[in-house]
Amino acid sequence: EAEETARQAISIDPSDGDQGVGDRMRAYAVLADIRDARGDAAEAEVLRGAVRAIRQSERADRFYSAGLHKRAVVMYRESLNHFADAYCIQSRLAVQMASMGRHEEAEAHYRKAYELMPDSFGRVESHCFGCEGAFDGERAQGIAEKVFEKLARETPDKPQVHYLLGYLRDNQGKAGEAVRHYERAVELDPDYLNAWVEIAGAAERTRVSVDLRETAVLNILRLDPLRRYSQANISSFRNLKKLWLALASAADKRIEPPQALYRLTASAKAMEAKKKDTEVEYVRMDAWGYPLGTWDNPATAILSNGYIQAARELLQNGRMGW
Numbered sequence: 001e002a003e004e005t006a007r008q009a010i011s012i013d014p015s016d017g018d019q020g021v022g023d024r025m026r027a028y029a030v031l032a033d034i035r036d037a038r039g040d041a042a043e044a045e046v047l048r049g050a051v052r053a054i055r056q057s058e059r060a061d062r063f064y065s066a067g068l069h070k071r072a073v074v075m076y077r078e079s080l081n082h083f084a085d086a087y088c089i090q091s092r093l094a095v096q097m098a099s100m101g102r103h104e105e106a107e108a109h110y111r112k113a114y115e116l117m118p119d120s121f122g123r124v125e126s127h128c129f130g131c132e133g134a135f136d137g138e139r140a141q142g143i144a145e146k147v148f149e150k151l152a153r154e155t156p157d158k159p160q161v162h163y164l165l166g167y168l169r170d171n172q173g174k175a176g177e178a179v180r181h182y183e184r185a186v187e188l189d190p191d192y193l194n195a196w197v198e199i200a201g202a203a204e205r206t207r208v209s210v211d212l213r214e215t216a217v218l219n220i221l222r223l224d225p226l227r228r229y230s231q232a233n234i235s236s237f238r239n240l241k242k243l244w245l246a247l248a249s250a251a252d253k254r255i256e257p258p259q260a261l262y263r264l265t266a267s268a269k270a271m272e273a274k275k276k277d278t279e280v281e282y283v284r285m286d287a288w289g290y291p292l293g294t295w296d297n298p299a300t301a302i303l304s305n306g307y308i309q310a311a312r313e314l315l316q317n318g319r320m321g322w
Contacts, residue, residue: 002030002034003031003034003035003038006027006030006031006034007031009027010027010028010031010122011122012122012123012124013122013123013124013125014119014120014121014122015087015088015120015121015122015125017088017125018229021058021061022055022058024054024058025050025051025054028047028048028050028051029047029048029051031047032044032045032047032048032051035047046083049082049083050082050083050086052079052082052083053079053080053081053082053083053086053089054079054083054086054088054089056075056078056079056082057075057076057079057086057088057089057092059075060072060073060075060076060079060092061092063075064096069096069100072096073093073096073097073100076089076092076093076096077093085116085120086116087112087113087116087117087120088113088120090109090110090112090113090116091109091110091113091134093105093106093109094106094107094109094110094113094134094140095134095136097109098110098137098139098140103139106139107139107143110134110139110140110143110144111143111147113134114143114144114147114148114164115147115151117160117164118151118155118158118160118161118164119160121160121163121164122160123189123191123192123193123194123223124193124194124229125163125194135167135168135171136171141168141171141172144164144168145168148161148164148165148168149165152165157188158188159184159185159186159188159189159192159195160185162181162182162184162185162188163181163182163185163192163194163195163198165181166178166179166180166181166182166185166195166198167198169181170198170202175202175205175206176206176207178198178202178206179199179202179206179208179212182195182196182198182199182202183199183212186199186219190219191223193219193220193223193224193229193230196216196219196220196223197216197220197229197230199212199213199216200213200216200217200220200232200233203216210238214237214238214239214242217232217233217234217237217243217246218242218246220232221246221247221249221250222246222249222250225249225250225251225252225253225254226250226253226254226255227295234247234301234302234304234305235304235305235306236305236306236307237305238307240302240305240307240308243298243302243305244298244302245298247295247297247298247301247302248297248298250295251295251296251297251298251301254296
């Protein structure tokens with residue numbers, strides 16, 4: 001049961017890129033211990049190699065940030081000895097060699113990174129630190145285009161390939177074409193959260209049908225009810241009944257906070273003193289900038305809908321005799 005859960009976690013987000021230094025790839029470390037306990041030392045070593053590669057690349061990131069570029073490149077290359085199929089390390093090397101003017105070497109790493117990406121991306125994908133520029137520039141985009149189009153011909157039913165093609169088109173400024181690739185990704189995998197997020201976001205940059213945009217919002221609420229990885233824009237959602245039901249379903253999955261917490265006495269005193277000095281009212285916010293509790297139930301969440309706000313304004317104006 002533990003192995004099944006660890007593998008499921010890895011399949012959802014294989015690169016684990018939104019975790020901080022020292023926290024990424026924990027599921028691989030746990031799975032390695034499980035495989036070891038079940039007598040598969042070979043797979044356990046592969047999994048541990050992946051973790052070692054990431055830890056060493058994280059250390060190399062610090063050297064690169066300090067301006068010790070040549071030493072960092074050597075460390076990145078050494079980390080690949082532990083796990084050569086780490087797309088994020090290949091991508092780091094490509095981006096950083098390109099910035100150093102070593103374009104031929106960069107191209108080889110770009111190509112390898114793009115070839116590895118479909119198997120390294122899950123339904124919740126996040127580029128790890130140092131990989132953000134993996135699609136910047138015509139040279140990189142040209143390589144990506146050749147690799148992804150080849151993969152699309154060879155594995156047409158792999159949703160990650162279509163997602164990556166969409167991501168590339170977005171970086172090329174072709175938002176309309178990107179949406180078509182994202183649509184294909186969710187046709188192949190209706191639970192592909194990041195593809196739904198990209199479809200919803202594309203509505204701000206290009207023409208997206210209202211039905212598709214609202215379908216994307218409903219799926220975001222279904223797949224990420226606690227809003228840990230995404231934010232559904234409900235401001236222009238037309239069908240308020242559907243929206244209400246989706247918000248109610250998401251609210252049912254909300255985790256109740258504990259009633260009591262360990263009190264940090266000194267910190268509490270400092271906060272109280274700060275409040276008295278500044279006379280500022282503190283409002284606890286969630287990760288998306290909303291006051292905590294705003295989305296706890298459909299009634300409070302739906303108040304941010306543009307149609308509701310317009311209706312409220314009309315009612316208020318009516319009371320004032322306008």
